[in-house]
Amino acid sequence: MEELQDEILEESKEESREERAARKAREAQKALDDHIDDVGEYLSAPDIAYHLRKLKKHDEEIYEEYLHKLDTDDLAEATFDMPNHMLKDMLDVIPRDRMVELFEELESDDQLELLEDLSEINKEEAKKIFDELDDDDKEDILKLSSYEDDEAGAYMQLELFSARLDEQVSVAVDRLRDMRHSGELEVAYQLFAVDEKGYLKYAINLSDLILYNFSLTVEEVVKSAPKDDDFTPITVHDRDKISDVAKIFGDYDLSVVPVVDSRGVLVGRITPDDIHDFMTESATEQIYNLAGVDDEVEDESESLIEVGRSRGAWLGVNLVTAFLASFVIGLFGATIESYVALAVLMPIVSSMGGNVGMQALTVTVRRLALGDINFEHAKEVIKKECSIALLNGAVFALLVALVSFVWFKSAMLGVVIAMAMVINLMIAGLFGAVIPLMLKKFGVDPAVGSSVVLTALTDMIGFFAFLGLATIILL
Amino acid sequence: MEELQDEILEESKEESREERAARKAREAQKALDDHIDDVGEYLSAPDIAYHLRKLKKHDEEIYEEYLHKLDTDDLAEATFDMPNHMLKDMLDVIPRDRMVELFEELESDDQLELLEDLSEINKEEAKKIFDELDDDDKEDILKLSSYEDDEAGAYMQLELFSARLDEQVSVAVDRLRDMRHSGELEVAYQLFAVDEKGYLKYAINLSDLILYNFSLTVEEVVKSAPKDDDFTPITVHDRDKISDVAKIFGDYDLSVVPVVDSRGVLVGRITPDDIHDFMTESATEQIYNLAGVDDEVEDESESLIEVGRSRGAWLGVNLVTAFLASFVIGLFGATIESYVALAVLMPIVSSMGGNVGMQALTVTVRRLALGDINFEHAKEVIKKECSIALLNGAVFALLVALVSFVWFKSAMLGVVIAMAMVINLMIAGLFGAVIPLMLKKFGVDPAVGSSVVLTALTDMIGFFAFLGLATIILL
Known part of the structure; x- marks a missing residue:
């Protein structure tokens, strides 16, 4: 205000x-x-x-x-x-x-x-x-x-507070002091304990470490801890996907995670600010991709021409699919000429199909991104989305049929549009689930381009079903 | 794989x-x-x-x-x-x-x-x-x-590691030990130093605290720190919006933030897991809202009927707007009857308008959510989105005019559709920016319902412009 x-x-x-x-x-x-x-x-x-x-x-x-x-x-x-x-x-x-x-x-x-x-x-x-x-x-x-x-490795810091198992805590703390004074390390949350070969053995929160006598060795601290205190670290691998690391942060409520290489040797750590940046960026990317917008160009470029051109690329793809839909309508020119109500009601079928499809698509894309579902759940997801689409398809088909009947005084027109809507909404639910699952399966970002492909399908199939049924039934 | x-x-x-x-x-x-x-x-x-x-x-x-x-x-x-x-x-x-x-x-x-x-x-x-x-x-x-x-207060933990300025560090550490053993506190990242009235004065990272002799008082630690070490805390207020707190976490690369009340008294702390959960949820909410899906129902409910009903609510709103668009088309029934190419090309104008509008809308919604822009930037944002829309409008209008001319062998049809597209894409860019800004201004979530309102506008105006111009120019 x-x-x-x-x-x-x-x-x-x-x-x-x-x-x-x-x-x-x-x-x-x-x-x-x-x-x-x-x-x-x-x-x-x-x-x-x-x-x-x-x-x-x-x-x-x-x-x-x-x-x-x-x-x-x-x-x-x-x-x-x-x-x-x-x-x-x-x-x-x-x-x-x-x-x-x-x-x-x-x-x-x-x-x-x-x-x-x-x-x-x-x-x-x-x-x-x-x-x-x-x-x-x-x-x-x-x-x-x-x-x-x-990859996780690209997000990690190499600077960290570590110590060998046989080292006195006080010696490690002296090293931390040097690192702090030289500005090499801003802040540490855990002491990472490694063996003589560099393999990560324990991660001790500093709020636990300060409870012990610093003249003990790291190993003695671990041994003398109460049985409940488990210093076994949750680790990630340097070649893990950063999206998986972000999920682990959330699942385990972590504030820092040590990164090890394929052998288990400690190589770095990932801190909350890294995860915060990744999460912000990846959410923006998903939201933008669903709308056919490139997040990097939008954020980086100050040139309207550049932003416009990048958005224009997706608009171009959409234009091609829009012409395909027009081509489908063109097939039924004669039908429309003799029954102009079809042209009036046509957009309702495609608009409702587009909306039902985008609901299914968005939920599937997001659940894939969050790791809530993966390809293993494909059947389950498709069944769910089709059921919901069918449910709403039935309800709204009836409603639209009724309004069309009252508006144009034609019972058969109502039947035609109801049938077309049930078909199109089913297709919308089906492809809303299938498209992102397929993209994911082929290693493509499920958000990129999926909405354009989806609306192309719902437009074409919607128009074809509506006008095709009309040609058969009404003429 | x-x-x-x-x-x-x-x-x-x-x-x-x-x-x-x-x-x-x-x-x-x-x-x-x-x-x-x-x-x-x-x-x-x-x-x-x-x-x-x-x-x-x-x-x-x-x-x-x-x-x-x-x-x-x-x-x-x-x-x-x-x-x-x-x-x-x-x-x-x-x-x-x-x-x-x-x-x-x-x-x-x-x-x-x-x-x-x-x-x-x-x-x-x-x-x-x-x-x-x-x-x-x-x-x-x-x-x-x-x-x-x-509010930030709803996300904070009341359990924290604090000490009075005149307290010995070792006494505070003893208290931490009790809290750890009783399970009252899982982990701490900072020692929060308060004065005798509970006002928060300093926040000392544990990786700094362990560098000092624990027989010092907290105040002596602060005084003996090198000039570079600034223990003045970044704080948030308990009544602050959690979305603002998440932004502060990101801006200052925090891993924990102390929460104070309106007087400055320390009341709690917010940890990275709280922020992680909030960010995941709020991104899901934005993505879902843009598609007319309720995130809570989708996540919580196992009942297809319930999920279907919740999605159906937005479909109902969309149906009403789709009928409004149909009504607009109905006004031009006679025009379509004598010029069926209009029915064929009609969806191109509305589809392109919808896409351009969703691009502008999505970018504006997301930038508002990230705090990158606010109402102060309204003019700037609207100008930007209109310029981009006009730019792409001009390019695609030309392209569509050309294809329409070749397809239907009518130069005037090309002129009509080009003019309609420029008008509709401008409107799309304008409202894509204005709708979320207005919703935000009135304290409503800019993502909720905005896409339905937008496509209603682009559909109606698109059809009206295209068919209206056709009636004037072609008949």
Whole structure:
């Protein structure tokens, strides 16, 4: 409500566009100044990126000044909320040695992400920055970049708090102190206990670890714990799908999960922020894909032409299927000419079919994505969706038949549309379940393109059934 | 792929339905036995619920036996993954005193959730269980139940690790030990430091706390920390919307957040599992609402009739709007009769309009949900969506005009459909942006019902524009 009032107030002042940008810029400058001086409200990384963007809109010079003035640490975190044109500014404005410092503030997974983003803008400069990084950092980045985008390994941090079983806790804590002071590790939730070969044996929550005497070895801590305390870790593999890892986080109520390689050697950890980002992105992807929209283009691109072209691709596919539906109608031109009520009622059959189909499709896509169902449940899912569609098909067919009868005073027209609706709604339920299951089976994202294929089918079959039955029965 | 192969193998064996259920039950029994004996793979709470369900399907007696045999702790966690009919079994089969024990295994927020679930099944019995709980637990549940479902307070745990500023760390750790041993607290990530009035002052990650001498007071730890270590906490208020809290988790990369009341007094904490659950549920809700599906009914109900009825409600609304569109077509009956090509091409205008509109709508709904835009950006969003729609409208209008001309050998028909498409796609882009913004402004979920309203508009306006222009130009 407050925003709304602000909006109205703003309107009533009839502030010009320039005045408004200038005011926004002043507010942004004030917020950033307060943040730099450590007074006022604390700014998150997205806040900082937001204020920089407002500044850029109004005054490039002041904007660049703030790119220099901000803490390297703050700037590093803010890069993940910057659109490409601001990342380009970073490369242009900030000297390479400061970019290298900026990378050193980041943990390994973030380093890789930023490097990939910068490479897309200026491959050469990104390469030069990479070359000037520490050997350790370089090695970490190379290791992480060997994973596919959807693998757990690509989301993990290599920095973690671990100790050998025969090590004293106090020695491990000393190492943690060094890592904290050097900025190598921001925060740890568990001590990962490994044997001499690096195999992960236990994961001990720090809230358990601090209950023991730090002069004990890790193994002694585990042995002296009450029987109820089970330090056996839930682990994921580096080549596991990140979507499966997110499910495990949810199923086991985890806050951090150690990542092991195929032999069981500890290689990294995945933290809640990684899972949070993945979940947000994958939900957006599903929602957008169902509507024929590309999430990456929408989020990254500032160009209307680019966004329009990307949306246009799916519209093109839809146009082809719409012409196919028209072609089906065209087959029955003579029927329509002698019975114009058919043209009037036609869209009802296709619209209801499309809706019933989208309900079945959406539920199936989402349940597949959540791992609630898989191909094993195919029969069960198809049976369920067909039953529901048939149920509603029967009810609405009757209703539509009645209205059509009253409207056009033709009982047979009512019979025709009722039959067409039952057929089309059944088909809609069937394909709403089958299409995503098939796509999943063939390793394609069940959300991509499925709605276009579905409505193509329900339109064509709906028109064919309705007009075909009419030709047989009414003429 | 493995599942697929299993499926095929299964099929080829032509296992009967009963044989299959029996085999599944044997597998479930084996998994649960292994879990109880602490051998084999560790089962998550959803796993346990899943196996119990399989058992129930095959043999109610063995199923009930396992409800008795399982650890109270395991059973308690599994309840959150049980459908209502299994919760009912719990109430029927498990003696009340064991149900009370089961509640005592849970943290406050989970206690409230389970109690609410049980109340829906048997209010009286749930009340009796509540009456037999500890006074402390009762008080906690009452406190949490005073919050609305969408408020941070409803998601928080009251159990947490806190200490007064003037307290020795070792004393606080002793208290943590008691809480761990009594099972009151599963895990802690931070020590929350409060002053003598309970105001939250600092939040110290345990990975920082363990670096200090535990004979120091909390205040001395804070004072002796290096300047870089800022223990000022990011907090949320108990009356904040949980959706805002989830955004803060993401923006600040948090793993836990302390909750304070309006005065700043520490009242609870929100952990990653709470946020994980909320994010999963809210994404499902958005996706389902856009398709006219109720997420709660879909997830909870095992009855096809109930699910069908809930989906039918939206289909009913869609039917009314479909008849409105038919009514629009009916106005131009004479035109169609003398120019049947119009009936053939008509669905192209409405289908393309629907698609362009759904693209704009989906992007706007999602960006509103993510907090990327709000009402303040209304003008900007509307301008953007209209521009993209106009761009694609122009391109596809031309394309459709061309095909129509070639198909029906009429240049004027091409002109008519092109004009209708530009109009309808503009309208689609406009309302795709406006509808969710308006709903949000009036405090309604922007995803609910918006797609039905949108397609009603694009259908009606599309048909009216196309057939109206045809009447003027072609006749």
